[in-house]
Amino acid sequence: MARLPATRDVFAAIADPTRRSLLDRLRAGEQPVKQLAAPFEMSAPAISQHLSVLCEVGLVTQRRVGRQRFYRLNPEPLQQVADWVADYEHFWSDKLASLGDYLEEES
Amino acid sequence: MARLPATRDVFAAIADPTRRSLLDRLRAGEQPVKQLAAPFEMSAPAISQHLSVLCEVGLVTQRRVGRQRFYRLNPEPLQQVADWVADYEHFWSDKLASLGDYLEEES
DNA sequence: AGTATAGTTAAGCAAATACTTAATTATCAA
DNA sequence: TTGATAATTAAGTATTTGCTTAACTATACT
Known part of the structure; x- marks a missing residue:
């Protein structure tokens, strides 16, 4: 198959x-x-x-x-892609945020 | 080939x-x-x-x-996709904007 | 030790993909 | 009308892809 x-x-x-x-x-x-x-x-x-x-x-x-x-x-059809990816955006911004915290603590 | x-x-x-x-x-x-x-x-x-x-x-x-x-x-690698699609976003928002104008004129 | 469980690797296959060259369609120009 | 240009459609091919079953590795259970 x-x-x-x-x-x-x-x-x-x-x-x-x-x-x-x-x-x-x-x-x-x-x-x-x-x-x-x-x-x-x-x-x-x-x-x-x-x-x-x-x-x-x-x-x-x-x-x-x-x-x-x-x-x-x-x-317009790219909106579909944008919508799908948008659901992941907070994941990496959270990661960046915690990296930011880390860098801040280090300094 | x-x-x-x-x-x-x-x-x-x-x-x-x-x-x-x-x-x-x-x-x-x-x-x-x-x-x-x-x-x-x-x-x-x-x-x-x-x-x-x-x-x-x-x-x-x-x-x-x-x-x-x-x-x-x-x-993170999805950022690549997000970045690429972002370059197109103003195209469809412009289109939506002009649709908005059109609807406003009609009403 | 023997067996079940979680998962991967190996090998093979049909369909899809990204090309190619050749032929075709349609318009323009002399 | 003959020929060049713009682009597509047709036909063929090598590679890739998404699956399959069978075989394997590694851990856990008894």
Whole structure:
């Protein structure tokens, strides 16, 4: 037997470093694929496939202009990630706080 | 040809739903594997392998007590994720703000 | 000593992933 | 209409992943 179908969710989408870079670049604003893909040493189809994953989970939207395809960032789905991580934030801030106490006692 | 070695980082570690659940459960405190694994319908080795991934990226630590292995949450590496997502937060809050403006104008 | 318990390591497998090159679609330009 | 450009879809491949069962290690119980 093997694992379950592994529905592609936001967490899976941002697990890939290339896809995170693409999102990072899109923060500069809507861009056509050519421009977006410029810094990557990867074939155009590879980029196209990554963009379609991002599209599927709603992290980007598409707009056609002539023969170009403009991609735009849609960060809302990242809220899911932010929400999940937020539940852990007090754990490390508590740790930092106790480290602070420790340093204070030492000084 | 194929892809590059794909070093396992925090983003990859939290991409798997089972591993996220394990972390969620560990928020209740340090636990032996048996207790931690109880709700999962998965073999013990599968859980063990997930825990070792979490260990590799530093999200959990281990402590041996008799024949038990206690795992403890170490949330610090999640800061990386929090930091990355934080850069996107103003994007969606801007969007919400403009939605707010829109709703205000409508009323 | 013998056996049960907690957990990992080993080996193997099917599906998913991240690429590749080749072919295709669609638009623009001469 | 011919050709170049922008991008995708198709098909194929190597690697990784998430599981499984079987075997192993180590501690505890009787």
